[in-house]
Amino acid sequence: MESKSLEEILREHPFLQGFKPEHIRKMAEMALEVQFARDQIIFREGQESGLFFLILSGKVALEVSAPGRILRVQTLEAGEELGWSSVLGEGGKHFQARSLETVRALAFEGARLRQACEQDPSFGYALMRQLLRVVAERLQATRLQLLDLYAPRAAKLI
């Protein structure tokens, strides 16, 4: 895929809303289009995966293993981001990611993104700001999940 096409795709992706054209160009230079078949494991819990993804189509489930079962804790769809911790470059993945249907995405190497941030603080600020927004949204959603709002009231008495 040509770089120009990638730029157009990136310009339309919600994650890059508000990015300057030169920042989108920089992202396009680092992007690699990838595809995952239905039910493919994209990365496993604990795995040292260095890739950050912007989902273009399809649906991805984040899963966590519990004794004897696997729980789906979140799904991500077109316009969302996957693997934000790769940009930090610390530790393994917190969840397993599985494609629930055919998934098209743009992949970015976390190490390259970090390098680009260090070389261009303006780009770094824009990227980290968006990542912080994603993390904040996920944190808020997780807190709401933990509240278990739909549990019967009697069960919630402590």
Add this chain to the structure above:
Amino acid sequence: MSAAAEKILATTLARVVAVERETHDTFTLSVTPVEGEPPEPFQPGQFSMVYVFGVGELPISISGDPADTERLVYTVRSVGQATHALVSRKPGDVIGVRGPFGTAWPVKEARGKDVLIVAGGIGLAPLRPVIYHVLRNRDDYVRLIVLYGARSPRDLLYRKQLAEWGRAPDTQVLVTVDYGGLSWRGHVGVVTTLFRQLRLHPAETVAFICGPEIMMRYVIRMLEARGVAPQDIYLSMERNMKCGAGFCGHCQLGPYFVCKDGPVFSYRQMQPWLDLHEL
């Protein structure tokens, strides 16, 4: 006692004609009056006081089709002694019904606009009459959008209907669960995460919300952030309703009695009271 008060307190005997299991703990009961006139017509959002003889009386939202003049339909989650007794009724059993009571979702005011329904858990029950109404009067409204969140796939109400509604023209139904297993291939995440899949036209949208109060507060924040005006947001409040007529004061919320002045309020009415601690 005045005639109006007598009418409010009069209990009609109603026979259970059908009991349908919705989930592991939630059932839908259909009832018709034992004798005489058909049930009093209701508006979407109103509730009845339902009496299980020898056990207790409960406020239950009417979850059926407002155009169905023959029966009243209630979707009840078994969470305590009285609700357990109610969902244990069998066809042919008789219960007591008072009402309908309370304010309604402003479906007339929403004409010509997109109707956005956001429901959590059992909160879909009082909103189902709105969905029936909009689908029955489809030309009066633009888009119908239903966002529905439940605890898990096994807690989803009206699963067949959700699928049917989603196939209706200009209708979008998005369902999510807080936690899913491997067999669930739908959306996972709290109901607010569904907003990322929406293209709202805020100036042309009327939102009806029902669910746990914390959920409603977060949904309102999402709506406001997307430009929906407070006067176009409506919510159904739940408080400890006892009499259904504003006599006993159990359900007082600020200057309102939820049973009489609600349960459906505009967000503009509720705004000062929603964020007050310990209210």
